[in-house]
Amino acid sequence: MRRTIIRTIFAAVLGTTLAAACGAQAQIPVTATDATVVLGQPLTLNLGVPSGTDCATRAAAWNADALVLVANGQTIPGARASFACSAKGEVIGTASTSIAGNGSDATNRRAAWQTAFSGFFSLAGAKTLPVAFGPATGGMTTAPQMVSIQGASDRDLGLAAIWFALVAAMFLYAFFRHFGRTDAITPIAGVPMPANYRAPYSLARFQLLWWSGIVTASYVAILTITGSMDTITTGTMALMGIVGGTSVLAAFQDRRPSDDQTRRQQHAALYIAAASATPPDQTAMAASLAEVYPPTQGLLPDLLSDAAGYNIHRLQLLAWTGVLGITFLYEVTRTLGMPELSANLLALTGISNGTYFGFKMQEQQVPAPTGIPQAAG
Numbered sequence: 001m002r003r004t005i006i007r008t009i010f011a012a013v014l015g016t017t018l019a020a021a022c023g024a025q026a027q028i029p030v031t032a033t034d035a036t037v038v039l040g041q042p043l044t045l046n047l048g049v050p051s052g053t054d055c056a057t058r059a060a061a062w063n064a065d066a067l068v069l070v071a072n073g074q075t076i077p078g079a080r081a082s083f084a085c086s087a088k089g090e091v092i093g094t095a096s097t098s099i100a101g102n103g104s105d106a107t108n109r110r111a112a113w114q115t116a117f118s119g120f121f122s123l124a125g126a127k128t129l130p131v132a133f134g135p136a137t138g139g140m141t142t143a144p145q146m147v148s149i150q151g152a153s154d155r156d157l158g159l160a161a162i163w164f165a166l167v168a169a170m171f172l173y174a175f176f177r178h179f180g181r182t183d184a185i186t187p188i189a190g191v192p193m194p195a196n197y198r199a200p201y202s203l204a205r206f207q208l209l210w211w212s213g214i215v216t217a218s219y220v221a222i223l224t225i226t227g228s229m230d231t232i233t234t235g236t237m238a239l240m241g242i243v244g245g246t247s248v249l250a251a252f253q254d255r256r257p258s259d260d261q262t263r264r265q266q267h268a269a270l271y272i273a274a275a276s277a278t279p280p281d282q283t284a285m286a287a288s289l290a291e292v293y294p295p296t297q298g299l300l301p302d303l304l305s306d307a308a309g310y311n312i313h314r315l316q317l318l319a320w321t322g323v324l325g326i327t328f329l330y331e332v333t334r335t336l337g338m339p340e341l342s343a344n345l346l347a348l349t350g351i352s353n354g355t356y357f358g359f360k361m362q363e364q365q366v367p368a369p370t371g372i373p374q375a376a377g
Helices: 003-014 020-025 055-064 103-116 152-181 203-226 233-255 259-276 283-294 299-304 312-335 343-360
Strands: 043-046 068-071 084-085 089-096 128-134 145-150
Touching: 020 312, 043 128, 043 145, 055 084, 055 089, 068 103, 152 203, 203 233, 203 299, 203 312, 259 283, 299 312, 312 343
Parallel strands: none
Antiparallel strands: 043 089, 068 128, 084 089, 128 145
């Protein structure tokens, strides 16, 4: 029910009829030989005419045993299977393949299906697996049958891709439009800020928006497919805490009194002196203005350099952020869930961010002016 409600909301926002189609589809049992079973659809197996007893007795016995689905030798926890008789006296077994929901039960179901798929959900294609029914404690009661199973339907994947792209585009727009640039530069009296001034990009802000975009987009995509709202892992929360803490410290460092402010005032004095000359020294004014209000030099130069040039500590943080982010996204598509980052990965991320901040405290963002006239001193 929760999955249907979520899909209905998403379909309404996008102007599609996906919810109605999925609702109708979920009511149609799919037999092992009819078509590929998409996780979330009920799976029905024709177990044939029982030997040594009648169909009703066998079906009643299996119902009493509370059998569950077994896929590729992996017991799938969840709702028990139901057994009934066909008009020909054959036992028909039906079980849920839902991967939706929150809490430990839903997590265990998704983990079991992942194991059944040999560690890969094969979201874009079907995989043929031996399927049977067996007790929840393990083992198989019925003979296995080969069934084609797919991790998610094309419509689910398409909708998830749309939502992922929309959320990712929103964070990209936010970064390049305004939120990725430093806002620590304040105007100095007597030195006008250039028209259409664009401040340099901030590495700490880039990292914060990078991870916020990845986690948010992944969450929405997983929610679209599984219907589960409880997919944020402890490792993901710890990662966001490290990134957020680094951003707070970097912002604090940018705003605290430093030698950069003194050097900006010196450049401002040079600008005012050049503007007061007769005629005004336009070259000196432009050079001083560029130091008082340093403009962006482009994305990578801004992220990787300070006034002294390119820095290795910035490169290591940017490289590690990119590599871990791509790995995170790979795990999301591989397991249909947020990865549980290990203590070693979190420690390495903390070391990378700590190294960056330690060197950032020594960075020089404004070069010392040369040729300061005595009047400006």
